[in-house]
Amino acid sequence: MTKSLISAALVLAAFAVQSPAQAEDLEFLLYNDSSEDLVEFNISPASSDDWEDNLLAGGYLAPGYEIGVDIADGLTTCVYDVRGVFADGSEAEDYALNLCDLGEYTFTD
Known part of the structure; x- marks a missing residue:
């Protein structure tokens, strides 16, 4: 794993410990099956009109890799x-996903 990928994993882990463990905690796998580095990843409750912070701040997820x-x-x-948001400036958005049922999310070209 590269330093940036490790940094991304630590950022995601830090996000997980910001609040006490709850029965409602959600875990899923994020895959980058695109041809570009994923440099920004935001997730927000579907009821929100705003994006939460970039969970990959200071890191990235390279093509062909996954992260919890x-x-x-x-x-x-x-x-x-x-x-x-990808290294080439392109963006992908998806709405109203039931991540409990999916258990994973994959970005593709």
Whole structure:
């Protein structure tokens, strides 16, 4: 794992420990199956009009790699919106995903 990928894992782990463990904590795998580095990843409850902070701040997820994401926001929802920004400036957004049922999310070209 590269230093930046390790940094991204630590950022995601830090996000998970910002609030106490809850039965509602959500864990899923994030895959980058695109041809570009994923440099920004935002996730927000579907009920929100704003994106939460970049969970990859200071890192990236290279093509062909995956990372575990823990959402410990204390909410009882499974329905989230996701947004990815890639090194080439392109963006991908997906809305109202039930991440409890999916267990993973994959960015593709």
